[in-house]
Amino acid sequence: xxxxxxxxxxxxxxxxxxxxxxxxxxxxxxxxxxxxxxxxxxxxxxxxxxxxxxxxxxxxxxxxxxxxxxxxxxxxxxxxxxxxxxxxxxxxxxxxxxxxxxxxxxxxxxxxxxxxxxxxxxxxxxxxxxxxxxxxxxx
Amino acid sequence: xxxxxxxxxxxxxxxxxxxxxxxxxxxxxxxxxxxxxxxxxxxxxxxxxxxxxxxxxxxxxxxxxxxxxxxxxxxxxxxxxxxxxxxxxxxxxxxxxxxxxxxxxxxxxxxxxxxxxxxxxxxxxxxxxxxxxxxxxxx
Amino acid sequence: xxxxxxxxxxxxxxxxxxxxxxxxxxxxxxxxxxxxxxxxxxxxxxxxxxxxxxxxxxxxxxxxxxxxxxxxxxxxxxxxxxxxxxxxxxxxxxxxxxxxxxxxxxxxxxxxxxxxxxxxxxxxxxxxxxxxxxxxxxx
Numbered sequence: 001x002x003x004x005x006x007x008x009x010x011x012x013x014x015x016x017x018x019x020x021x022x023x024x025x026x027x028x029x030x031x032x033x034x035x036x037x038x039x040x041x042x043x044x045x046x047x048x049x050x051x052x053x054x055x056x057x058x059x060x061x062x063x064x065x066x067x068x069x070x071x072x073x074x075x076x077x078x079x080x081x082x083x084x085x086x087x088x089x090x091x092x093x094x095x096x097x098x099x100x101x102x103x104x105x106x107x108x109x110x111x112x113x114x115x116x117x118x119x120x121x122x123x124x125x126x127x128x129x130x131x132x133x134x135x136x137x138x139x
Numbered sequence: 140x141x142x143x144x145x146x147x148x149x150x151x152x153x154x155x156x157x158x159x160x161x162x163x164x165x166x167x168x169x170x171x172x173x174x175x176x177x178x179x180x181x182x183x184x185x186x187x188x189x190x191x192x193x194x195x196x197x198x199x200x201x202x203x204x205x206x207x208x209x210x211x212x213x214x215x216x217x218x219x220x221x222x223x224x225x226x227x228x229x230x231x232x233x234x235x236x237x238x239x240x241x242x243x244x245x246x247x248x249x250x251x252x253x254x255x256x257x258x259x260x261x262x263x264x265x266x267x268x269x270x271x272x273x274x275x276x277x278x
Numbered sequence: 279x280x281x282x283x284x285x286x287x288x289x290x291x292x293x294x295x296x297x298x299x300x301x302x303x304x305x306x307x308x309x310x311x312x313x314x315x316x317x318x319x320x321x322x323x324x325x326x327x328x329x330x331x332x333x334x335x336x337x338x339x340x341x342x343x344x345x346x347x348x349x350x351x352x353x354x355x356x357x358x359x360x361x362x363x364x365x366x367x368x369x370x371x372x373x374x375x376x377x378x379x380x381x382x383x384x385x386x387x388x389x390x391x392x393x394x395x396x397x398x399x400x401x402x403x404x405x406x407x408x409x410x411x412x413x414x415x416x417x
Contacts (some may be wrong), residue, residue, distance in 0.1 A: 001142040001279040001417060003172040003314050003416050005313065005382060005384055012411045035142045035144065036142050036177055036276060037274055037276060039315055039380050039382065040175055041380070041381065041389070042381055042391075043389065043390065043391030043392075043394065044352055044391050044393070044394070045329065045330055045391070045393050045394055046330040046331075050234050051184065051233075051238045052184055052230060052233070052234055053184040053185075053230050055361050056219055056221075058218045059219040059227060059230050061218070061219075062216070062217045062218060062219045062227045062230075063227075063230060063231055063234060064215055065217075066210070066214075066231050069216075070209075070348075071344070075344075077340070077343055077347075078340045078343075079153070079336045079339070079340060080336040080337040080339075080340045082334075088337060088340045088341075090342075091251065091330060091331050091337050092340075092344050093340060094329075094330070095328050095330055095341060095375055095399075096235060096374060096375070097234055098237065098376065099324055099329045099379065099394075100379065100380055100381075101238065101239065102178050102180070102239055102241055102380055103180065103239075104144060104178065104272045104274040106144055111272055112182065113181075113182030113183050113184070113270065114182075115182070115183070115184050116182065116184055116238075118178075121234075124249075127240070131391065133382045133389055135314075135315055135382040137276060137314060137315060137415060137416070138142050138276070139140060139142050140279040163292060174281045174283065175281050175413075176317055176413055176415060189373050190323065190372075190377045191323055191369060191372070191373055192323040192324075195358055195360075197357045197358040198358040198366060198369050199349070200357070200358075200372075201355070201357060201358045201366045201369075202366075202369060202370055202373060204356075204374060204391050205349070205353075208355075209348075236373055236374070237376065240377065240378065241296045241317050241319070241378055241380055242319065242378070243317065243319055243411045243413040244285060245283055247389050250319070250356055250411055251320065251321065252320075252321030252322050252323070252409065253321075254322070254323050255321065255322070255377075256324055260373075276415060277281050278279060278281050
């Protein structure tokens with residue numbers, strides 16, 4: 001059995017989706033796992049890892065608009081605002097989405113569907129460096 | 140170690156929950172894994188895999204009604220509507236729920252709780268054929 | 279390869295977040311996996327497992343308030359209310375969050391970020407005993 005850990009640093013510059021599929025694929029090539037799974041895990045509570053439609057940028061922008069409406073900044077009932085109006089909404093968005101995705105690997109390749117991409121979903125306005133762990137298990 | 144991939148095709152005919160627990164169990168019997176995990180992964184961005192109460196159909200209908208209110212079709216701020224009013228909401232519902240579930244296997248059986256079932260949650264109105272990958276890892 | 283299952287019973291007394299990170303860590307020490315993953319899975323459909331900010335209790339309280347607004351009890355369009363006004367909302371909150379989290383293990387330790395904690399998110403008002411399975415796979 002093979003177990004392999006690798007790491008990505010993703011630099012974000014604004015709230016919204018940032019596709020990282022192309023950065024994960026070479027890590028899987030390198031690890032040597034032909035059949036198994038990869039877990040993509042982000043070590044933060046103010047951004048998410050999600051699988052989303054990656055063909056049409058308007059779908060990504062509409063998703064971002066929806067989340068801005070669902071979890072508005074500066075809601076008057078938030079008390080946790082030490083880091084600004086996007087602080088508490090960022091934690092809520094993370095809980096409403098995902099901290100990790102686990103994806104099958106067959107014949108050395110992630111088995112994403114035709115329109116699926118893996119994204120880091122940034123919930124903070126200011127630039128951040130995000131640590132993403134990539135763990136492959138298989139043979 | 141055993142790594143095994145299998146596949147389901149799920150035909151859906153309307154928006155809503157479609158239980159697939161009974162279709163996953165024989166795949167686990169066949170793969171020979173006695174202790175480990177199974178990852179159930181859907182290769183689409185307009186339907187989800189979720190674990191939900193499977194005893195009372197009214198709970199499933201209420202869940203569907205809630206999602207119709209939370210992510211309404213034809214919202215006037217959506218621009219991604221090439222495939223109709225249920226197009227963009229389907230991607231948002233997927234991000235709000237899950238693309239996969241990972242479930243422990245002990246003694247050759249999925250360790251679901253008494254009331255837990257695995258469902259494909261279809262977000263499109265038209266009939267679709269959905270590809271679900273079932274990856275077991277263990278011994 | 280090592281595959282190890284363990285179990286926690288978490289007693290809850292109210293709706294809200296209950297951190298269980300400290301109860302998971304000794305299970306990982308005991309199982310002997312140095313590199314791999316741990317899957318934390320709850321066997322119920324009316325509470326969730328989530329990773330959330332664990333430093334500031336006000337962030338946890340704000341999250342709870344948000345969910346009480348997003349999925350209100352006693353909504354007049356719910357028909358599944360056999361166990362009370364918090365019955366149907368509990369299933370919806372579970373589908374909106376997560377039934378499990380999968381976390382990398384390196385050098386025998388869960389690789390949570392600085393501010394990440396693993397929580398059981400209870401959605402029912404009455405006291406409950408919740409069964410959580412902890413499955414480690416690795417070497």
